[in-house]
Amino acid sequence: MRETGPATPETQHFPAATAPRIHDVSRLDAAVATCRACPRLVAWREEVAQVKRRAYREWDYWARPVPGLGPPDAALAIVGLAPAAHGGNRTGRIFTGDPSGDVLYAALYDLGLASQPTATHRGDGMELYGVRITVPVHCAPPDNRPTTAERDTCRPWLARELELLRPTLKAVVVLGGFAWQALLPVLTSAGWQLPRPRPAFGHGAEALLTDAGGERQMHLIGGYHPSQRNMSTRTLTPAMLRDVLHRGAMIAGLPREQQHPQAPSPP
Template sequence: MTNILISKLNNQIIQCKKCPRLSAYIKTISINKVKRHAHEKYWGRPLSGFGDSEAELLIIGLAPAAHGGNRTGRMFTGDNSGDWVAKVLHNNGFATKPTSHKIDDGFDLINAYITAAVKCAPPQNKPSKEEINICSYYLREELLLLKNVKVIVCLGKISFDTLKRMLGIKHQKFFHGNKFSYDDKTILCSYHPSRQNTQTGRLSWDQWNEIFLEAKAMLSN
């Protein structure tokens, strides 16, 4: 039943056009492609979450990448952030392979589900407050449907702040490694594995891996 309900929600997400600026942007960049992907057909629509509907681990990102998920049709697929996500999930037993390049590449999640605070790629990776609020409806529905989730990993401040507002969490701030309990769940905060963070050394591989080692340990207990 959960699979059916999630599939229904995902269809709603894919067809969503509630944010005119985002709808126009993902359409425009799907036509005016970057040179390295000029020969490819872009997805160019909102992106739903994906993974195991019975997952105990939920990962919340910011939004699809303009030439990553917005091109390939799957979050964290076909870009540098996706490389870090795929590798760390595979290393810790949450994915079937360490790479995520295209939608039919055999990359599947194990006891994990990936989604984002915003389902469309925003210009300059900066959704407006209104766009975040509109899209929060879908994240709220995902949280209701994913009934087995025990650990939530928030990638970046926007995803954390979105979840915080949604759940009414008080007296918690975003910083890498922050961990706290909320009801029957544990929430973990991590810097987003964007190039801006990974190539400047703000987020090292060891720091990144430690987040998922911790998530794995909590789910093993």
Template sequence: MSFEKLENEVTSCRKCDRLVEFRQKIAQQKRKSYMNWEYWGKGVPGYGDINAKLMILGLAPAAHGGNRTGRVFTGDKSADFLFKCLHHVGLANQPNSDHRNDGLSLDGYITPAVKCVPPGDKPTSEEKENCEPFLSREFELLKNLQVVLGLGKIGFDSCLKFHRKFHPIKLKDYQFGHGVRYELPNGLVLFGAFHPSPRNVNTGRLTFNMMVDFLNRVKKEL
């Protein structure tokens, strides 16, 4: 299995009826400010350095971000905040992630746990399970992986659920929180961070300085 083949499988997947219907509905209706865009409207694969030591694991593509542009954390407010921080600490070559051909280079690999946009950003348990094989293959393909950064609880827990297939991991022993660090039985380091959503950023739950300080900690592990 190559990354190219995996990407093709993700973009052609139609396993979850609810997600397929929703992603296509968003792509057809569009947001007024993006009426000239041809929305992606398909599953959104991960991207970045396939030799990466770092995986950044988020929730799902945003309705008018990844579902529009075809690249996760691209073209939305969460992306604006995240890449400003990643660039500040030297993990990205530019402070913006606008579209698939914007020249972005990432010192890491970034992917959503759920590859299609879910209504209300809330995938069902079945939808998360349907997407799990894609994430499993990403873990298997990233041969140099040392650190996983889970953005939000779903991303964080998705890493644990994959690894408990091979190790006696109990989720209750790995409590999610911003800045938490755990070493998994296979030596992989798992960090947790608040998701850079507009809600978290606008309320001050997550600030630029908080994220930069945290990313500098992560970077020291690489």
């Protein structure tokens, strides 16, 4: 049965009722951080913050939904899966404090899209240039596996974020099959037309989307997620990740020399 009544952060329809009314990315990020719509995810993120890992026992865990990161006029978006239990759920910043983030931010720095190669905590000085990172599920899920219901409950946040980015967004790098499948319905409901047959996920896969009037285009680029498993098995290498990020940056018009001139030139 569909929920009725006021949309408080504890209600399942809080994202759907709240996100469309927000007209500023910073306010959207603040609203995301208050959400308690998925009981299983709330319980897990808070349990992790109490139990902690031994290496982080002195940390005061964020233990809330983790908003996106990056400027509100980004030309390139990177869409991942969800925060890591002892990464973003601890630090309060997406892809920060875990091995996946170590690889991602190093690649972004190499491409001149980030101000530093490592991200350790909120307030460490990290800035992104022309890039915004977000996720379809903003809470850390048990075993890194959100349910389809949790994904759908969280979807309005991602939909609104992409709507707010729409005036400047030219390309999206999608990290992992889960993010690819979560993102396509968001884009179609926002009026983007997918090519037929429906584009399948793969590392290096590309799809060109057009709006209903055919006046705007957006490119999707698929890439394997920089999970610890993918990196340890070399399903994904740092060079492979840089390649798909570089492809997205070039499509988005973010050449290295304009974004991060102090970065060393490649040999």
